[in-house]
Amino acid sequence: MYLGIDLGTSAVKTVLVDDAQRVVASESRPLTINSPQSGYFEQDPAQWIDAAFATLDALKASHALELAAVEGIGLSGQMHGATLLDASGKPLQPCILWNDGRAAAECRVLEQRWPALRAVTGNKAMPGFTAPKLLWIATHEPDIFAATKLVLQPKAYLRLVLSGEAIEDVSDASGSLWLDAARRDWSDAALAATGLSREHMPRLVEGCAPATTLRGELAQRWGMTRPPIIAGGAGDNPAGAVGIGAIHPGTAFVSLGTSGALLVPTGTIAANPDRAVHTFCHAIPGMWIHAGAILSAASCLAWSARLFGVTEAELLAPLGSRPRAPSPVSFLPYLAGERTPHDDPGARGMLDGLSHVTDRAAIVQAVLEGVAFALADCRDVLAEAGVTIAEADVIGGGSRSEFWLSVLASVLNVPIHRFAGGETGAAFGAARLGRLAVTGEAVETVCTRPQRIETFEPDAGLTDAYAERLPAWRELYRPCH
Numbered sequence: 001m002y003l004g005i006d007l008g009t010s011a012v013k014t015v016l017v018d019d020a021q022r023v024v025a026s027e028s029r030p031l032t033i034n035s036p037q038s039g040y041f042e043q044d045p046a047q048w049i050d051a052a053f054a055t056l057d058a059l060k061a062s063h064a065l066e067l068a069a070v071e072g073i074g075l076s077g078q079m080h081g082a083t084l085l086d087a088s089g090k091p092l093q094p095c096i097l098w099n100d101g102r103a104a105a106e107c108r109v110l111e112q113r114w115p116a117l118r119a120v121t122g123n124k125a126m127p128g129f130t131a132p133k134l135l136w137i138a139t140h141e142p143d144i145f146a147a148t149k150l151v152l153q154p155k156a157y158l159r160l161v162l163s164g165e166a167i168e169d170v171s172d173a174s175g176s177l178w179l180d181a182a183r184r185d186w187s188d189a190a191l192a193a194t195g196l197s198r199e200h201m202p203r204l205v206e207g208c209a210p211a212t213t214l215r216g217e218l219a220q221r222w223g224m225t226r227p228p229i230i231a232g233g234a235g236d237n238p239a240g241a242v243g244i245g246a247i248h249p250g251t252a253f254v255s256l257g258t259s260g261a262l263l264v265p266t267g268t269i270a271a272n273p274d275r276a277v278h279t280f281c282h283a284i285p286g287m288w289i290h291a292g293a294i295l296s297a298a299s300c301l302a303w304s305a306r307l308f309g310v311t312e313a314e315l316l317a318p319l320g321s322r323p324r325a326p327s328p329v330s331f332l333p334y335l336a337g338e339r340t341p342h343d344d345p346g347a348r349g350m351l352d353g354l355s356h357v358t359d360r361a362a363i364v365q366a367v368l369e370g371v372a373f374a375l376a377d378c379r380d381v382l383a384e385a386g387v388t389i390a391e392a393d394v395i396g397g398g399s400r401s402e403f404w405l406s407v408l409a410s411v412l413n414v415p416i417h418r419f420a421g422g423e424t425g426a427a428f429g430a431a432r433l434g435r436l437a438v439t440g441e442a443v444e445t446v447c448t449r450p451q452r453i454e455t456f457e458p459d460a461g462l463t464d465a466y467a468e469r470l471p472a473w474r475e476l477y478r479p480c481h
Helices: 045-062 065-068 103-114 117-121 130-140 144-146 154-163 188-193 216-221 236-243 298-308 310-317 358-385 402-412 422-439 459-475
Strands: 004-006 012-015 023-030 073-079 084-086 148-150 167-169 203-204 210-213 230-232 253-256 260-266 276-281 288-294 330-332 350-352 391-395 416-419 452-456
Touching: 004 154, 004 236, 004 422, 004 459, 012 045, 012 422, 023 045, 045 084, 045 154, 065 402, 073 148, 073 216, 073 422, 084 154, 103 117, 103 130, 117 188, 130 144, 148 154, 154 210, 154 230, 154 358, 188 276, 188 402, 210 422, 230 459, 236 253, 236 422, 260 276, 260 330, 288 358, 288 459, 298 310, 298 416, 310 358, 330 358, 330 459, 358 459, 391 402, 402 416, 402 422, 402 452, 402 459
Parallel strands: 004 073, 073 230, 167 203, 253 391, 391 416
Antiparallel strands: 004 012, 012 023, 084 148, 210 230, 253 260, 260 288, 276 288, 330 350, 416 452
8 A cells, every 4th residue: 555645735635545556545635825915925834744644644544454554655745835944843934835926036146146057957047946035035034044954845844744854856856946957966056056055955866766764653643554665756746747657758748736837758858948948857767847837727716716706616517518619808817927938926817808798607718718828828838949749638626627628628729638536646646656665666567647538629610719819818918027
């Protein structure tokens, strides 16, 4: 038996997987985000621990025998967060999250200090990455910076609590701007540019490698026969790739979670950082992932539900399963700024084309289409780097909506495939990494592709209509700087 724990932005999801790769049980606990001012997004690390422990306590109550047999644990998590710890290993303040935009000025400073940043890391300095956040802390909260002895990504902090060791995998580390992406090791020059050194960083491992073991007292708490091995794990999207078997070059997939991304594994680095394309190490040794990332995806639907005072399911139900025509309303999904292709933390959302006859359904459809158009921007800048997409799988909570996937297929003009349980792809992928760390099996043996349960083909009429609409949609964006 194996556990996969996904520390997301909106929830912690834990799955219990057997030797036949069947999900025996799953538990989820919600998380909340604090926004002390516009563009600032934080979470209390204690909330992550409480939520993770609650999922494991619940699994013990419902599946004690299966939990007792767990041999390996894999972790996945939201990337880029800055969790700052003091000399005793305690958080100095809330974690600054991946969608926080406060460090825009520090990005410019960082690239001036270290001109090789894009070439070495494969990424452009953006406020969401971890390194600029530390420059912001150094400037605005120097006492906190001086007290910082260790900087961890969210899931590495969870691992520290679970095991007592500070360890990170290379996929999550490559979202920090401190990693040499080709060498898969910390860059001393990158760390020096932010006033840090390797002493402030966790030990690095590959995602499928054994990293440490669960604390004995926690193994006893959850009734485990012996302390399981904890794998290196992965950032959420690389873990999602492992979960759907996207371990070979060109196997594109879309993530429709709180944020969104269009991702393509590759065996070589062919970055396009000038257009805000990300290059991350894959959780699989010798592989990387190129990605276009958008800061708001399923969170746009959640925002709409709050606005109308109904559930997301109630918003989607009147739309049916397929669009008949584009919405007369247009929506920019930049509720928390945007990454690809604009790199503009100050960008904000917009509804355009409202009239007296506009109804709720038109607005909701426009929200779904706006996210799809933003992913079309990602597709186009990936193409500039030579990465073409003929079809794509989809994971994340948004994959539950047939209407949304139909829109996405027609906007991107490629078949979109979904799987059973696609919304738990990252946790399932983490469980696979936990298994690999225990058994040492070949990656290809474990990371097979699950059965696709449905394919959404582009609708020729809609594809043309959306292609005609896309240029006008792009004209709605106005840079904030």
